[in-house]
Amino acid sequence: MWQINPCCPGTKYPIGDARKEKVAEVLARVSKMEVFQRLNEGDPWRMGESLGVTEEAARARTRELENVCLYCDAFLGAFAGV
Numbered sequence: 576m577w578q579i580n581p582c583c584p585g586t587k588y589p590i591g592d593a594r595k596e597k598v599a600e601v602l603a604r605v606s607k608m609e610v611f612q613r614l615n616e617g618d619p620w621r622m623g624e625s626l627g628v629t630e631e632a633a634r635a636r637t638r639e640l641e642n643v644c645l646y647c648d649a650f651l652g653a654f655a656g657v
């Protein structure tokens with residue numbers, strides 16, 4: 576499996592490609608990004624704050640999707656390449 580995912584193997588949008596980059600390099604890169612800093616803190620509803628997505632908006636979208644991991648996929652899909 577080449578996808579380097581933020582956590583779950585099923586995450587729709589990987590943070591890197593292990594065929595092309597070393598995992599340590601991918602982790603070093605994303606560790607500087609506020610989105611993944613919030614995820615690393617276990618706070619997915621705040622991962623969009625640096626991009627203008629409020630926690631309130633994130634929680635509302637999560638309620639619509641009925642699953643925080645689906646919100647995570649939706650968020651990362653909308654901001655792929657963050």
Ligand code: SF4
Nearest residue numbers: 582583619643644647
């Ligand atoms: S919200 Fe779900 S998909 Fe996103 S990082 Fe957390 S456990 Fe993984």
